[in-house]
Amino acid sequence: MLATLSGYTAADEGKNELPDTLKGMFKNPIAAGADPWVIKSGKYYYTCLSNGNVDSKGISVCRSLKLTEPGSKITVWTAPDTGWNSTQIWAPELHHMNNRWYIYYAAGRKKGAPYIHQRSGVLESVSDDPQGQYIDRGLLQTGVDKNDPSGTIWAIDVNVASIKGKLYAVWSGWEKNMDTDKTSQQLYIAEMSNPWTISSKRVKLSGPDQPWEQGGPLNLNEGPEFLLHKGQVFIIYSTRESWTPEYRLGQLRLKDPARSLLDAANWLKSGPVFQGTQTVHGTGHASFTTSPDGKEWWMIYHTKRSTKPGWERDIMMQKFKWDKDGNPDFGKPEPAGKLLKKPSGEEGG
Template sequence: MRSIYIFMPLVFLQVCIGQNRDTFTNPILQDGADPYAYLHEDDYYYFMATRGNRLDLWRTDDLTQLESVIPTTIWSPPETGPNSCCIWAPEIYYIDGKWYVYYTGSDKADEGDQSRFVFVLENSSANPMEGEWIDRGKVNTKFNGIDGSVFQYKGILYFLYSPYVNDHSDVAIATMSNPWTLNDDESILAAPKYDWEKTEDRSILEGPMFLEGPKDEVFIVYSAGACWDDNYSLGMLAAKKDSDLLEAASWKRFPKAVFEMSKENQVYGPGHHGFTTSRDGKENWLIFHAKDTPALGCAQRSARLQHFKWQKNGRPDFGIPWSLERKAQKP
């Protein structure tokens, strides 16, 4: 009886520990504005977030453990020049055997929207935590703007960003001749239209991100409003997979936000997102930033991770932002 008495509590303890290791709660990173995660073929996630004065890169096999991972600073801005300050919204990609980081930068001597552009770094090392990052300079966009993102579809490399057009920010697209050069086909797909896309200070569409659906549509999901507004939320465009993605007429605009603030769950200003999957590719995950207290402006944005599903019509259902108390199975 004594051996049974000892064995049973140990089994119970092991089960409890196993359950704890298999679940997580948000946030996954307390200081995590503009989060982005890229799952590479080496089975590691490469994560980035806005740091303002540098580019940091995390490498992990568990996105829910970012707080315990020490990032590597892969680049710091020069003392002067067009990308000398305000380093925002970095995203990392692996394209044709090389690594690329796209980020927003501005000129310290003329800081402001008029000098904000998207810049590119390149690294030919197999492991982006190693090797040399080469500055490929500013992307040749038609407008000054922010939040550059790329995607490859049907053998074509596309670039998305948020250009400053007059007194508002839009969603624009172009094809690329290489990972740092746009072709002369840039077009604007959407400008702020609905009340939830506007604030008293500015009307903003930003952070556009491509998402391929399981059926006959592809999507561009963007952030609307402003990071300082609690109503900051996600909007969506949809196009048929066989359409011309450069044509604004190909894209259907959704009149309501597809992911928005939840006062009940104390999630404010959810936005500036990315998409990834579980390591086995079977689960789809939305990564985004949000605040747990209202009226904080752009401060205290933490990175969150949340599972999403596909509806029967092949469109994403992002659900309601999870509360910080909710326990979920890890990706």
């Protein structure tokens, strides 16, 4: 919960500079913030982020030739003064479909706790420019609640993917609307008829039902991300509490890609597939991309700066591999400050 990506400014550029003798290397963190979303399009990487912390009012997009440097940000959308999405802009994601860009985000109608008003919506670019103007396509139907002013059920962290000619959305949500944000979060999936319309009933794929997903002040599944590789379909998600050092990643794998994604029994859960160490805390909310030359897979995620509960977090990245069974092998998180080899094909690498 409290899914934000904030704190990065243009002033952060250059803070990761190394001497000329180490130009082929980089070190984490690459920026301050949380819930990183990075997408590669052509020769550029685009980073999508909210402006500010939990009470954010806007969304920005950065562009860079380098995966290790987010680049300067441009605000592409500012929340309205009133309405369901007037404040608390959380964890925006940028996707490219049909020569347009779409930003999926969560927002609320009231500032501050309790965070019981979060719903999910989508913006559509006016042109094929991810840093250009966007129009508001409105709420996504993430569960029907006729007794709620929005008509929908609490939902955050929407991710989408086109799989075998069909568009799907996956997100973190509640079973039903509650008057407390101390409510367990589940993962849901549904089919979409277009980038701004969920056209099927939601199906619950996962809840925090395993021992490694439990034990803290609030059991949750959130931050789901589709990860596609050689015909296999994965959903990598975050579990435990994002404000604690126990935040970690779990995995759902589609057992039979020929069968429906909307069949909950067709998904196999495993985990944790990535978690903190004695020196790296609260690893979660990852996104995935490839190196500039397309030869390597990279994960971008956030960590906590200390073991104390709170929201001071940094953006980290590291390369990962695929094991003999076709599963992603994320390894262990590398500590901040360690020299790592730059992504293959990156300028200066």
